[in-house]
Amino acid sequence: MVKLTSDLIAKQTPGHNKRRADESVEHYLSRLTHLPFQNRGIESIEPIPPCRQLTVIYLYDNILTKIENLNFAENLTHLYLQNNRLQKLENLDCCPKLQKLYLGGNQIQVLEGLDKNIHIKEIYIENQRLPQGEKLVFEPRTLQCLSHGLEILNVSGNNLDSLTELSCLEKLQELSASNNSLEDLRELVQLLSIWPRLRRLDTNRNPLCAKGRYRERLIVVSTTLEMLDGKQITDNSRQFLKSWKASREALQIRERSRPDFHETSMHYPNHRISVTLPTISAKVGRAQSMTIHQMPDHHHNVIKNDIGPAKTSQFQMPLGESDHRKFTSGSTRILSHSSSKSSNNPELTISNHGRLFTAQNPTYFK
DSSP states (O other): OEEEOHHHHHHHOOSSOOOOTTOOHHHHHHTOOEEEOOSSOEEEEOOOTTOTTOOEEEOOSSOOOOOOOOTTOTTOOEEEOOSSOOOOOOSOTTOTTOOEEEOTTSOOOEEOSOTTOTTOOEEEOOSOOOOTTOOOEEOHHHHHHHTTTOOEEEOTTSOOSOOGGGGGOTTOOEEEOOSSOOOOHHHHHHHHHHOTTOOEEEOOSSGGGGSTTHHHHHHHHOSSOOEETTEEOOHHHHHHHHHHHHHHHHHHHHHHHSOOOTTOEEEOSTTOOEEEBSOSOSSBOOEEEEEEEEOOHHHHHHHHHHHOOBOGGGOOOOOOTTOEEEOOTTOOOEEEEEOOTTTOOOEEEEEETTEEEEEEEEOOBO
């Protein structure tokens, strides 16, 4: 079992900052600012009181299972703990100056325990090895503490289906949330309006990327975004998309302002057309419904030759409720008029291009 101890540091510290032959261990440890012990098979950390000047500790690619005994690191600003076996964030309140925290590739299920670390600006907690079906959870108290200073956050690969909890991070400038389960594009659009300083966003490999105009909508909403999914956003592309959005909105406004003709309606069941017209002509009253039949050409010619054209002024009599008239689409020429003594129902026929209109339910002729 390998432990990080004072003796191990004094004997195996790599690089140019090695202990001099005439230098005591305590003095040597007191002047160290960086501790590069990555990939050493370290399983735990022992108290190292002399190392009070440490600002950076590299402990990634080890087999640590717990964060402990960092009380000596009161000046620590950078802590690298990627690819260990950590299951919980704890014992970091003794590092009040911590600014950057690297936790990727561990087994942490909850982002917590950072409510005393008010100076943290960057957190990398991507690709946690979570149990099947679980996702990374954010402690509200920790998020509230981070909201006033956190600028960079990486939560990629953590089965997240929503980013709403991160809306309080008002100073966020870079967010990496790729390879999650994000589906709600509308939610992301709303969040971009809440993060006024966001410059870089990565939501690649999420279901929402397949939504229509995904990239265009995000670029138009955020005026500060400079990079989206690893691709730079130019000023020209943003201006073009803004103009496109403005023209689209103007078109929608014009469409909504158009008058709605409620009195005109048409439907076509099985070659029969029902038409409601507001006015047939100056001399013809309103017709409640009209039925259009196809009339063979030879019938049309016989009627026209036998009767000849007539004017609407020839038929200025009122008609009853059961009156029956026949009209042809697009014509103002009256070709036939008949009346039955038994039914007292006059019939009016107008023909044009072989189409015969039959009007039922007229109110009156003027």
